[in-house]
Amino acid sequence: xxxIFAYLNYNVNRERRYILQVLFxxxxxxxxxxxxxxxxxxxxxxxxxxxxxxxxxxxxxxxxSSPLVFRQEGNIESLVKSVYQEVAVTELNLEESFTxxxxxxxxxxxxxxxxxxxxxxxxxxxxxxxxxVVHNGVITNYEVLKETLVRHGFTFESETDTEVIPxxxxxxxxxxxxxxxxxxxxxxxxxxxxxxxxxAYALIFxxxxxxxxxxxxxxxxxxxxxxxxxxxxxxxGSAFHDAKFLSKNGNPKELxxxxxxxxxxxxxxxxxxxxxxxxxxxxxxGVSILKFNNDKGRNxxxxxxxxxxxxxxxxxxxxxxxxxxxxxxxxxxxxxIHEQPExxxxxxxxxxxxxxxxxxxxxxxxxxxxxxKTIRRSRRIVFIGCGTSYNAALAARPxxxxxxGVPVTMxxxxxxxxxxxxIYREDTAVFVSQSGETADTLLALExxxxxxxxxxxxxxxxxxxxxxxxxxxxxxxxxCEIGVASTKIKSERY
Numbered sequence: 001x002x003x004i005f006a007y008l009n010y011n012v013n014r015e016r017r018y019i020l021q022v023l024f025x026x027x028x029x030x031x032x033x034x035x036x037x038x039x040x041x042x043x044x045x046x047x048x049x050x051x052x053x054x055x056x057x058x059x060x061x062x063x064x065s066s067p068l069v070f071r072q073e074g075n076i077e078s079l080v081k082s083v084y085q086e087v088a089v090t091e092l093n094l095e096e097s098f099t100x101x102x103x104x105x106x107x108x109x110x111x112x113x114x115x116x117x118x119x120x121x122x123x124x125x126x127x128x129x130x131x132x133v134v135h136n137g138v139i140t141n142y143e144v145l146k147e148t149l150v151r152h153g154f155t156f157e158s159e160t161d162t163e164v165i166p167x168x169x170x171x172x173x174x175x176x177x178x179x180x181x182x183x184x185x186x187x188x189x190x191x192x193x194x195x196x197x198x199x200a201y202a203l204i205f206x207x208x209x210x211x212x213x214x215x216x217x218x219x220x221x222x223x224x225x226x227x228x229x230x231x232x233x234x235x236x237g238s239a240f241h242d243a244k245f246l247s248k249n250g251n252p253k254e255l256x257x258x259x260x261x262x263x264x265x266x267x268x269x270x271x272x273x274x275x276x277x278x279x280x281x282x283x284x285x286g287v288s289i290l291k292f293n294n295d296k297g298r299n300x301x302x303x304x305x306x307x308x309x310x311x312x313x314x315x316x317x318x319x320x321x322x323x324x325x326x327x328x329x330x331x332x333x334x335x336x337i338h339e340q341p342e343x344x345x346x347x348x349x350x351x352x353x354x355x356x357x358x359x360x361x362x363x364x365x366x367x368x369x370x371x372x373k374t375i376r377r378s379r380r381i382v383f384i385g386c387g388t389s390y391n392a393a394l395a396a397r398p399x400x401x402x403x404x405g406v407p408v409t410m411x412x413x414x415x416x417x418x419x420x421x422x423i424y425r426e427d428t429a430v431f432v433s434q435s436g437e438t439a440d441t442l443l444a445l446e447x448x449x450x451x452x453x454x455x456x457x458x459x460x461x462x463x464x465x466x467x468x469x470x471x472x473x474x475x476x477x478x479x480c481e482i483g484v485a486s487t488k489i490k491s492e493r494y
Contacts, residue, residue, distance in 0.1 A: 003030030010285035035107035039071035071120035113159025137201035226256035379426035436464020
C-alpha cells in the first residue's frame with residue numbers, strides 16, 4: 001500500500017532545507033504502510049522565489065524550470081542520503097528561501113515492476129518533467145492507454161501503471177495548446193485525464209507549466225487535505241467557498257496532502273477528507289473543489305465543460321501526536337500490545353450500562369439503536385471483510401448468532417465481488433475494517449448498497465469511507481494502530 005504526501009507553503013518564507021525535512025518526515029509517518037522505494041520532487045530556483053503578489057508575465061512557462069526529482073530504491077533514509085549527496089554534487093543551495101513552493105513525496109510498494117529508481121514515484125511525463133504524479137492505487141486500463149500514447153510518440157522508461165498518467169496529462173496539455181491560443185487550466189487537464197482512467201487511485205499532480213500549484217483527486221484510495229493558517233483566525237471550520245479561498249487574500253498558510261492522517265497531525269488538526277470524484281486544486285493560497293462527472297464532455301469538448309464546484313467544511317482530527325509516537329518502546333507493535341488493556345477499556349467506556357440488578361445490565365451501541373428493529377428482522381447477517389478483520393468476525397459469529405437468533409454468514413470481500421454473490425434487501429451486511437478504507441471492502445460496500453441491503457460499518461477510524469457510506473455503525477475507539485500486524489483492533493473486535 002503506497003503512501004503519498006505533499007507540502008505547499010504560501011506567502012511564508014521557507015528554506016529549501018526546511019521543505020525537504022517536511023517531505024522526509026511526512027514519508028517517515030507513512031513508513032508503516034509498507035514500501036520498497038521512495039521519491040520526492042521539489043522546485044528549482046526559477047518558479048518559486050518570486051513574490052506571489054507581483055503580476056505574472058503573459059507566458060507562465062517562462063517562470064518555471066524543470067522540477068527536481070529524486071528517487072531511490074530501499075528505505076527513506078537511503079533516499080535522504082542520496083538526495084543530500086546529489087545536492088552536494090550539484091551545489092544546490094539549501095538555504096535558498098521560497099515565499100511559495102509545492103513539493104510532493106511518495107513511498108512505493110511494488111505492484112507493477114521491480115523495486116528500482118525508474119519504477120519509483122514521482123513518475124514523470126518525460127525528460128522535461130512537464131507533469132509529475134504520485135499515485136496510490138492501481139490503474140486497470142493502463143496497458144490500453146500505454147499503447148495509445150506509444151502510437152503518439154511517447155516512450156516509457158518504467159514498468160509501472162502510473163507512468164501513463166503524467167504522459168496522458170502532457171498529451172492533453174499539448175493537444176489543447178495546439179488547438180487554441182488560450183492556455184488550458186491545470187484542473188481542466190486533470191479532469192480530462194481522469195476521464196480516461198479506470199481503477200482505484202489517489203493522485204497528486206505537479207507541473208512546471210503551473211508553478212506553485214498542486215491538484216489532488218481520488219477514486220477509492222484515501223486522501224486528506226490539511227490546512228494550517230498561520231493567521232489562525234480564518235479556517236475555524238468554515239466551508240470552502242470559491243470566492244473566499246481562490247482570492248489572492250495573501251494570508252500565509254501551509255497546505256498538506258496525505259494518504260494518512262498520521263503525516264498531517266503534527267502540523268495541523270484541521271483537515272478535509274477528500275471524497276471520491278473530487279478534484280482539489282491548490283492555487284495562490286486558495287482551495288477550490290470540483291466534482292468530476294464522467295458524463296460531461298463525452299459529446300463535445302470536454303475541456304470546455306465546466307464541472308460543478310463543491311462547498312465542503314473542515315473537520316478536526318480526534319487524535320494527538322503522542323498517539324503516533326513510539327514513546328519508550330522500540331517498535332510500534334510492542335507499544336500497541338502493551339496498550340491493549342487501556343484500548344479495551346476505552347472501547348467499552350459508555351457502552352456498558354449498569355442497572356439495579358445483574359439482569360438489568362445492558363450494552364448500548366448508540367450507532368445501531370435506530371436500526372435494531374431492522375437488524376432483528378433480517379433474513380441473515382452477512383459479515384464482510386478481509387484478512388484479520390474477516391478472522392475477527394469469524395470468531396464473533398457463534399455468539400452473535402446465539403444472541404440474535406439470526407443466521408450469520410461470512411464473506412471475504414474480494415470473493416464476494418468475484419462471484420457476484422447474492423445479497424438481498426432483507427439482509428444486514430456488516431463491513432469490518434480497521435482503517436475503514438480497505439479497497440476490496442469498499443468495492444463490496446458499493447455492490448451491497450446497489451442491492452439494497454442495510455449496511456453496517458465496524459471501523460476504528462472516524463470519518464473513513466466505510467464510516468461515512470454505511471447506514472449505521474460502531475466505532476471501535478481503540479486508538480491508533482500503526483504496526484502492520486493487528487494487535488489492539490483484533491482484541492477489541494473479539
